[in-house]
Amino acid sequence: MKMKLYTYITLFSLLAITTSACKDDDKKDVTPEPVKITFTDKKWKTETWDLVKPLDLDEDGDKETDLTQLLIECDLDGFIVFQKDGKLIANTGNKRCNAAEEQESYSADWTYDERAKIIKMKSVPGGLEKDDWEVLELTETTLKVRFNLLPEDGASGAIKSVMILKKM
Structure with a gap:
């Protein structure tokens, strides 16, 4: 029983670390889209x-x-x-x-x-x-x-x- 609990805690911890690491990288890699002025030359x-x-x-x-x-x-x-x-x-x-x-x-x-x-x-x-x-x-x-x-x-x-x- 203790082994299963330990395994679940370890898997959950790895999943949390992996998820949070991906979110930080995603935020750093996002570049704002350039301003699109759609009313010009019309x-x-x-x-x-x-x-x-x-x-x-x-x-x-x-x-x-x-x-x-x-x-x-x-x-x-x-x-x-x-x-x-x-x-x-x-x-x-x-x-x-x-x-x-x-x-x-x-x-x-x-x-x-x-x-x-x-x-x-x-x-x-x-x-x-x-x-x-x-x-x-x-x-x-x-x-x-x-x-x-x-x-x-x-x-x-x-x-x-x-x-x-x-x-x-």
Whole structure:
């Protein structure tokens, strides 16, 4: 009986040592996968663009949430491209609102913080020095982001919007 107990204790001890030794080696050999930015070099067209908090933007007495209803057809034709070189390119599409407007133009520099899931915009020509787009959803065909429509100014706070972009 003592021999069987001794044998079981020995086998269990060897098994525990072997298992723990393998786990340590596995942890040391694991290398993190490189960051995969799947939204670059694709054409992204606005599908929806909503305000987080409804506002009466057109001063008609009704609070709006859907910003696409306030745009004209030629505004909805455009798309953006996040180039791998860190440039954001805006394209007006085929239906330009202003014939003198360039069809394609540089809009901003961008970087992506994978851990925070933030697209950081820099040098935005619209007057903002920077703007952060929080990535809420990212698939091969959908990019859903939340960002400030207007900058925070202390008194009124930021006007946050959520935009869903679809791959063209």
